[in-house]
Amino acid sequence: MPGIDECLLEAMALPGALGASLVDWTSGLALGTAGDSPVGDHETTAAETAELARSAAEFDSFTTAADGPGAGPPVEDLIITTRAGYHVLRFVETSFDSSVFLHLWLDRDSGNLALARLRLRDLAERLVLG
Amino acid sequence: MSRAAVSPMLVRLAAEKATGALLRDHGTLYLVDGRVVHAESPAAPGVDVLLTTGGRLPREGWDEAVDRAGAHRAVGRFLVDSGRLHDGELEICHLGAVFDAAFFALSPTSGPTRFRYGVGHWFGTVRPVSAEAVERETVRRRELLDAVWPYAAVDTAPVVPRPASPGQTVGARQRVLLAAADGERTPAELARLLGRPAFHTLLDVRRLAAAGLVETPLAPEPAPPPQAFLPALPVADPDIALLRRLRDALEAHL
Structure with missing residues (x-):
């Protein structure tokens, strides 16, 4: 039954993990951080990734009725690939009103995107379901 | 900074x-x-x-x-x-x-x-x-x-929704907020009603106001500028100077 820090440490144990954080996408607040930020400042990264997550969570094209009803946004994760790395943003669904996601930053050469995506899904569930 | x-x-x-x-x-x-x-x-x-x-x-x-x-x-x-x-x-x-x-x-x-x-x-x-x-x-x-949206007046005023422009869309969380805005509830009251943090509600209200989907109340009348004071005259004691001139003038007529 992990808390925020245990969850981030587990994410950092993934191959190629460079940085991890739990971010609130309404406000841009980092609730917890581990490892590094691509810009050397977790708070800046949190504010920037929050804008991205908010767009995905709120734009109609990603939240159509076809995805069915649910508590949180139907978007599950966002994947950004850059020349040097991967970023996976995984939405965390809570049964009270919240707007948080996990952000994992991976090294492109040593990271495994498919594995990271699966593990992050698992971590996002265990973070709130125990 | x-x-x-x-x-x-x-x-x-x-x-x-x-x-x-x-x-x-x-x-x-x-x-x-x-x-x-x-x-x-x-x-x-x-x-x-x-x-x-x-x-x-x-x-x-x-x-x-x-x-x-x-x-x-x-x-x-x-x-x-x-x-x-x-x-x-x-x-x-x-x-x-x-x-x-x-x-x-x-x-x-x-x-x-x-x-x-x-x-x-x-x-x-x-x-x-x-x-x-x-x-x-x-x-x-x-x-x-x-x-x-640099208008703090929306933070405390009742939230009054405005009609969306044709084609304008609103995110799910903001839709819920707008649906609860009855024209009387303030952002703080809406936060409590919806069980959301108050700052998040303020931020959503400002975003909605910036998009023209919530009324921005007119700012209160600016306070009148402070009374302008005349610069002090460099006279040590104006009353004495005035009295001397009056005396001089009167003596001249004697």
């Missing part, structure tokens, strides 16, 4: 690793060893509202936790240990509530700031945050609000 401290007293208390309650006009911050462990403000819904409104926790479950663990200052811990809540949920919810209340507690005020040494909060410690992080986040939030 240099930023003035939000609360010089908070900076000092953090440096001396103080434990107690920092009381300000709009809320209270609780410190343990100089770190912020809890905050509350009448403007921000508490953890109980956040957890019970959405149905995550029945009100009785909350009340029982307060009854059984409040005296030991361990309500948060009890919620987890008794299986009512998971660690991650407690931390996410409580941290959100702490930064939310701190934002209002640290809002600019002319009132007094007092510190009561040794006073703790019955909720107990969940995840302490450095006072510096709380201050920095509070400043960031103020700047964020103004960057979105």
